[in-house]
Amino acid sequence: xxxxxxxxxxxxxxxxxxxxxxxxxxxxxxxxxxxxxxxxxxxxxxxxxxxxxxxxxxxxxxxxxxxxxxxxxxxxxxxxxxxxxxxxxxxxxxxxxxxxxxxxxxxxxxxxxxxxxxxxxxxxxxxxxxxxxxxxxxxxxxxxxxxxxxxxxxxxxxxxxxxxxxxxxxxxxxxxxxxxxxxxxxxxxxxxxxxxxxxxxxxxxxxxxxxxxxxxxxxxxxxxxxxxxxxxxxxxxxxxxxxxxxxxxxxxxxxxx
Amino acid sequence: xxxxxxxxxxxxxxxxxxxxxxxxxxxxxxxxxxxxxxxxxxxxxxxxxxxxxxxxxxxxxxxxxxxxxxxxxxxxxxxxxxxxxxxxxxxxxxxxxxxxxxxxxxxxxxxxxxxxxxxxxxxxxxxxxxxxxxxxxxxxxxxxxxxxxxxxxxxxxxxxxxxxxxxxxxxxxxxxxxxxxxxxxxxxxxxxxxxxxxxxxxxxxxxxxxxxxxxxxxxxxxxxxxxxxxxxxxxxxxxxxxxxxxxxxxxxxxxxxxxxxxxxxxxxxxxxxxxxxxxxxxxxxxxxxxxxxxxxxxxxxxxxxxxxxxxxxxxxxxxxxxxxxxxxxxxxxxxxxxxxxxxxxxxxxxxxxxxxxxxxxxxxxxxxxxxxxxxxxxxxxxxxxxxxxxxxxxxxxxxxxxxxxxxxxxxxxxxxxxxxxxxxxxxxxxxxxxxxxxxxxxxxxxxxxxxxxxxxxxxxxxxxxxxxxxxxxxxxxxxxxxxxxxxxxxxxxxxxxxxxxxxxxxxxxxxxxxxxxxxxxxxxxxxxxxxxxxxxxxxxxxxxxxxxxxxxxxxxxxxxxxxxxxxxxxxxxxxxxxxxxxxxxxxxxxxxxxxxxxxxxxxxxxxxxxxxxxxxxxxxxxxxxxxxxxxxxxxxxxxxxxxxxxxxxxxxxxxxxx
Numbered sequence: 063x064x065x066x067x068x069x070x071x072x073x074x075x076x077x078x079x080x081x082x083x084x085x086x087x088x089x090x091x092x093x094x095x096x097x098x099x100x101x102x103x104x105x106x107x108x109x110x111x112x113x114x115x116x117x118x119x120x121x122x123x124x125x126x127x128x129x130x131x132x133x134x135x136x137x138x139x140x141x142x143x144x145x146x147x148x149x150x151x152x153x154x155x156x157x158x159x160x161x162x163x164x165x166x167x168x169x170x171x172x173x174x175x176x177x178x179x180x181x182x183x184x185x186x187x188x189x190x191x192x193x194x195x196x197x198x199x200x201x202x203x204x205x206x207x208x209x210x211x212x213x214x215x216x217x218x219x220x221x222x223x224x225x226x227x228x229x230x231x232x233x234x235x236x237x238x239x240x241x242x243x244x245x246x247x248x249x250x251x252x253x254x255x256x257x258x259x260x261x262x263x264x265x266x267x268x269x270x271x272x273x274x275x276x277x278x279x280x281x282x283x284x285x286x287x288x289x290x291x292x293x294x295x296x297x298x299x300x301x302x303x304x305x306x307x308x309x310x311x312x313x314x315x316x317x318x319x
Numbered sequence: 320x321x322x323x324x325x326x327x328x329x330x331x332x333x334x335x336x337x338x339x340x341x342x343x344x345x346x347x348x349x350x351x352x353x354x355x356x357x358x359x360x361x362x363x364x365x366x367x368x369x370x371x372x373x374x375x376x377x378x379x380x381x382x383x384x385x386x387x388x389x390x391x392x393x394x395x396x397x398x399x400x401x402x403x404x405x406x407x408x409x410x411x412x413x414x415x416x417x418x419x420x421x422x423x424x425x426x427x428x429x430x431x432x433x434x435x436x437x438x439x440x441x442x443x444x445x446x447x448x449x450x451x452x453x454x455x456x457x458x459x460x461x462x463x464x465x466x467x468x469x470x471x472x473x474x475x476x477x478x479x480x481x482x483x484x485x486x487x488x489x490x491x492x493x494x495x496x497x498x499x500x501x502x503x504x505x506x507x508x509x510x511x512x513x514x515x516x517x518x519x520x521x522x523x524x525x526x527x528x529x530x531x532x533x534x535x536x537x538x539x540x541x542x543x544x545x546x547x548x549x550x551x552x553x554x555x556x557x558x559x560x561x562x563x564x565x566x567x568x569x570x571x572x573x574x575x576x577x578x579x580x581x582x583x584x585x586x587x588x589x590x591x592x593x594x595x596x597x598x599x600x601x602x603x604x605x606x607x608x609x610x611x612x613x614x615x616x617x618x619x620x621x622x623x624x625x626x627x628x629x630x631x632x633x634x635x636x637x638x639x640x641x642x643x644x645x646x647x648x649x650x651x652x653x654x655x656x657x658x659x660x661x662x663x664x665x666x667x668x669x670x671x672x673x674x675x676x677x678x679x680x681x682x683x684x685x686x687x688x689x690x691x692x693x694x695x696x697x698x699x700x701x702x703x704x705x706x707x708x709x710x711x712x713x714x715x716x717x718x719x720x721x722x723x724x725x726x727x728x729x730x731x732x733x734x735x736x737x738x739x740x741x742x743x744x745x746x747x748x749x750x751x752x753x754x755x756x757x758x759x760x761x762x763x764x765x766x767x768x769x770x771x772x773x774x775x776x777x778x779x780x781x782x783x784x785x786x787x788x789x790x791x792x793x794x795x796x797x798x799x800x801x802x803x804x805x806x807x808x809x810x811x812x813x814x815x816x817x818x819x820x821x822x823x824x825x826x827x828x829x830x831x832x833x834x835x836x837x838x839x840x841x842x843x844x845x846x847x848x849x850x851x852x853x854x855x856x857x858x859x860x861x862x863x864x865x866x867x868x869x870x871x872x873x874x875x876x877x878x879x880x881x882x883x884x885x886x887x888x889x890x891x892x893x894x895x896x897x898x899x900x901x902x903x904x905x906x907x908x909x910x911x912x913x914x915x916x917x918x919x920x921x922x923x924x925x926x927x928x929x930x931x932x933x934x935x936x937x938x939x940x941x942x943x944x945x946x947x948x949x950x951x952x953x954x955x956x957x958x959x960x961x962x963x964x965x966x967x968x969x970x971x972x973x974x975x976x977x
Contacts, residue, residue, distance in 0.1 A: 065593075079889065097592045099724075105597055105840070112838040112893070117884045120892055122385060124558040126598045128720060129483055130389040145723070152723045177529055178890040185506065188386050192498040196491035197450045201370040201789045204441070204448035208405060211459025221452035221477055224484060228388055257450050 066096050068160035072107065074119055075167045080175045080183075086165075096156040100143065101126060101133065103155055120179040128152040128292065131227030134234070135180055136167040141231035141290040149229065149292040169230050171239035173277045184230050186276040187244060193272035194265040195248040197258050216254050223250035225293040232287035232295070238279030243287035245269050246303035247295045253306055263310035270307055322575075322948055322962040325750040326430035331968050332412075335434040338751075342794055343801035350375035353800050354808060356523055356538035358510045358565050360387030362482075362781055363764025364544030365489035366788025372496030374793060379536055380493065381505045381525055383560055383895070388490040391546060391558040392784060395482025396603035396717065398466065398474035399446075399781040401439040406463050410471040412436045417969060419779060422468040422648050423744070423772020424922035424936065425971035426578070426946070428964065430751060431769045438790040439782050443475055445789055449488040453477050465608050466777035468648035468976075474778045479603050479717045485781055489788070508534070509895060510565045511826075513541055513572050513760060514819045520759035521809055522816060524823045528895060531888035533820050535811035539803050540759045540796060543569060544788070547743035547765040549582065551903045551910065552855070553847020555740035556588060556601040562899035563906050566747050566766050574755035575948040575960060577748035577768030579906065580914035583775055583923050584856050585741035586652035589724055589734075590672040599739040600724055602675065603717055604777040607645045609680035609710065610734070612636050612656070614673050618663040624674055624733045635659055643976040650774040650923045650936070651976060653738035657856050658934060660737070667735045676733035681706035738856060742780060744771040744923065745913075748948040748962075752795035753787060756948075761796070763787035768946070773922025830897050831887055835880030839897045842877045846870065846900070846907055854911050859927045863915040867908055871955065874904040909949060909957055916959065919943045931973070940971055 069092045077084030091107050098106070101123050108118035124132040133150040137143035143153045158164065166180065174182040224247070232243035249266050252258030258265070281300060288297045327334040345353065353376050357368040360382040368380040382390060402415040415436040420427055443461070447453065453475050454462040463472040477484040496502040507528040514522040514535070522537040548563035549555035570576050587602045613632045620627065635655055637644045647655075656673050659665065666672050682699075685706025689697045697705075707730050711718065721729045747755050747762035749769055754761050764784035771779065853866035877900070885891040920929040920936035921943070929937040946962040 095593050095595065098595050099597070102595050102597050106595060109838055109840060112840075112882060112884055115882075115884070118893060120890060124384060124389055124560050125391060125394045126559060127394055127556075127600050128723075129394050129480065130384070130391070130558060131386075132384060132389050147719075148723060152720070154723065154726070156726060181890065184385055188388075188494060188497075188504070188506075191491060192494045196495040197448065198495065199445075199448045199492075200373040201366075201445060201492075201793065202441075204444035207403070207443045207447040207453075208460045210447075212455060213459055214455045214457050217452050217455040217459075220450075221454075221484070224450075224452050224477075224487060225480065227483070228386065251452070252450050255450050255452065257448055 068094050068096070068155070068158060068162070070094055070158065071163040073163065073165045074180070076119070076179055077176050079178055084176065094155055096154070098155045099126065099151060100135070100137070100153040100155065101151050120181045122181050123151055126151040129227060131229035134169050134182065134229055134231070136169060136234055138165050141169070141234040142292055147292055147294045169234035171233045171278070173239065173241070174230060174233065184228070186278070187228050187230065187241070189276065190241065190245060190269055190272045191248065194261070194268035195252070197252060198261060210256055212255060220251050220254035223247045223254070223295065223299055226295050227293055229292065231290050231292060233278065235286040235290035236279065237284060237286070238282060240281045240287070241273050241276070241278040242281040242300050242303065243291060243295055243297070245273050246299035249303045249306055250299040253302065262306060263313065266303065266306040267310050320756070320960065322748070322960055323750060324428060324430070324962060325752060326428065327751065331429060331433050334430050335437055339794055342798035345797045345801050345804060347375050349804040351377065353377065353803065354379070354538045355796070356536055356541045357381070357544060358523070358542065359390060359544035359546060359766070360490070360493065361390035361392035361544060361546055361764060362486055362489055362784030363766070363788045364390070364542070365486065365493045366785050367542055367544060367763055367792050368502050369489060369492035369496050370789050370793050371796070372499070372501035375501070378496070378502040379505065379538065380502055381508045381510055383507065383509045383528060385506055387493055387504060387506065388487060390486065391561050392486045392781070393483045394558065395781055396479040396601065397605035398464065398476035398481045398778040399442065399485060400466065400473050400776070400778045401443045401475060401782065402436055402473060403440050403443060405461060406472045408471045410473050414471065415439060415473065418469045419770070419776055420772065420969050421974060422776040423774055424938065424974055425772065425940070425966065425969070426921050426964065427770055427772030429966060429968055434791070435770050435783060435786050438786045441790055442782060442785045446485055446488050449492060451477065451484045451488040453484070464605055465646055467604055467607065467646045467652070468643070468776040474605070476605065479605065479714060482781060485785065489785070510568070511823045511898070512568045512819050513757070514815050515572060515757065516809060516813060516815045518758060520757055522811065524819050529890050531886070531891060533823055535816045535820060537809050537811055539800060539806060540761065542761045542763055542792065543747065543766050544763045545766045547746065548903070548906060549740045549743055551846065551907050552740040552850045553844050554591065554596060554599050554851070556585060556599050559598060562902070564899050564902045566762065567902040567906055569747060569755065569757065569760055571951050573757045574760055574762070575748040575950050576745070576909060577946050577948050578745040578773070578913065579910045579949065580854065580917060580924055581744035581773050581922065582740060583649060583742040583744060584653045584738045586649055586656055586738050587675060587736045588739035588741070589721065590667060590669060590737040592669070600720065601739070601741060602721060602734060602736055603714070604649070606675060606714060606717065609713070610645065610675040610677050611679060612645055612673055612675055614659045614664040614666060624666070624676070633664070640976045647976045648774055648776060653856060654925060654934070656738055672735040672737045674733035675736045677710055677729065678733070681710055681730070684709035742775055744768065744773060744775055748946065752798065753792055754795070754799065759799070761792065763792060773924055827887055827894070827898070830881070830901065831883055831894065833878060833881050833883070835882045837880050837882060839881060839883065839893055839900050842873065842881060843900045843903070845873055846904055849873070850907050850910070854914055857925050857927050858914050860915060863911045866911045867915070870904065870908045870911065877901065877904055908955060912957060913947055913949065916947065917943055935973070
């Protein structure tokens, strides 16, 4: 593949902390190689800012291989940018050409308050998991791993839902800032396995309650979440969550299921 | 001070059983009064915090990321070993133990490794019970694959996301304890020192990374589960935030550092491209189940890989190591790749790469599919397509990742790979109970040195992290805390807390007041280059001596000229990074000293002066059959303590994978 260099204009959201008003700031970056990742381009910009004695742009990132779920940029109006099923850290600069302007914002949702610049607080996701996103089994309680065979297709489906990295792109992409794809991925992961069956009703109800408490919006089946999810979590999970939730509510034993 | 590893007496297979049935216990009412601090929430930390919370201890867990689920264990790809023998292929606890000791080139402790092998089976049971969706066969039972350095199939996996699934399991167990109030979680917090009172660890100083405030936290014991220090090389497969700070602060407060020079260079990573690369990406060892590694037989061959005919390819691992072939241990595979590239056979624009080729696996799987479908006369193109589908199911996410990074399609063009820093076998010295040389301070997972000797086998890091957290620390911590049941929580106004906080504050202010001109990143890159060139895949005395001087000079320059923008009392990632790089600048020197002191080659530590005629690592068992445990004595001053390694069961020999 041919490599090339480019100069770019970046319009980046700057916000000192959660209380102050934010604004866009424009930067020019030069000599960006098409081989770089999007975050490496930000590294170059930040090095440039440090050299100019200015404050670098704060952004979340860690593994830089698309699995930790920490990176979270809204790029030209799309969560994680233009590539299908790709996190920000895996987006590479060969997507862009010389002279392009790129607008970068943080995730925007009331339930994800901005901490600084492009960094947001996603602890609401942890609290949703706390509400029931687990199987209640203490260490040491387990039976032999092969004692309970699980149909391959069910295990595969459960795995596909469990692939969620909790990045929050689904919320950022949704006009309602709904967290249904995230919640449904966890409910599906566990409900599809026999080990998760005993708690499936109370799990669905508690997680939905916590999701509402955190202020996430309602799902209106737009599907932007699925389109932007870097791990391809399917909308079918939301349908399953609805079934789980309704089943739990109408069976009347959701509190002691 | 003599090092006491506290390995229980008795035959190897009964040491842990005896320990468990005779160790002291803490009753439930007393557990509720005992506070435990856990640093890091990867596999070791999350599993320990969850398990201890379930047992009733009052736990505080800390991570620097925004959620415990993001710890770098999440990025582990290929799998986790366990001696289940589900494949009926001759596996056993002993065989896993033996493979690990041999793979570690006879520089690990027999007692620890046997225990690891023993609890490995429980880990799989526990994870399945938590809902970890491991790969399964059509019959509904768990699937296995092979990893390097073994001849059995004992690796359990969830596509190429095994670490993610295991960590999510541990994270969920942890969040369940948070919900129940047994664990209090502190995210975006970094531990910056330990607090010792009357010779025991009784707490930590942590910095809230959002507000910049320093906090004091009391604990009857502190568990460091803070991972490895591969980022000392700047470019590694570690996450950007992975660091040595917690372990290094503990080291400077008296915890000995074990075998710091034992670094694992992973053979199959995407090669470096350009000067701005921030990290390297691993391509899982599981790919070596099916991928074949080769270079052209002709030096400097510029043809495209698919234009090079079969007979002009050198499958050098299969040639040199017929018994293990492409599945030799990582250190062996890495050195072999370096040897070929150094000799002028490397490929790609940098010539620092070799091919990892799936074309024969694709055709092999395709033919199996054709047989299953009863289509013996299918065209080659159809067979190839069927084969690609099988390969996609096994490794799809890795192939996608490769394509995103390089822009090349690995189903059609062989992957280019090269070794990269991946894991550190060295770490804080711990005894059998995982306690460091500072009473009350423990180290678990990659942060300790204990189980992998001089080279870790693939799929064993996940096993060790979870073994330590789920099945070892719940017993060994109780054995020690049983003596502490009458110790009431100590107020964080205690002078020791005040003094420790002041020390941390002074360090931060010193860094902020330098106000130089060069960025933290730039210093980190320069350190990484020294380490990679002189303390990397091959080392020699001359280079190591130079590196020590260069690192000292670089450290001096750092403290004179680093520029950290922003303020202390705010969200300031540059300041966080500066503290971590400052610690790497000290650790790097110790790693070089350790590498210089160890006049032998073993596992990942390859001293050019010590090799067999055919280029294999040459151990000096008569002189170096010990663990190097370094005690901090002041800047650039370290005292070496030796823990002799006694092999009662295994007889160390020249490792052979031929």
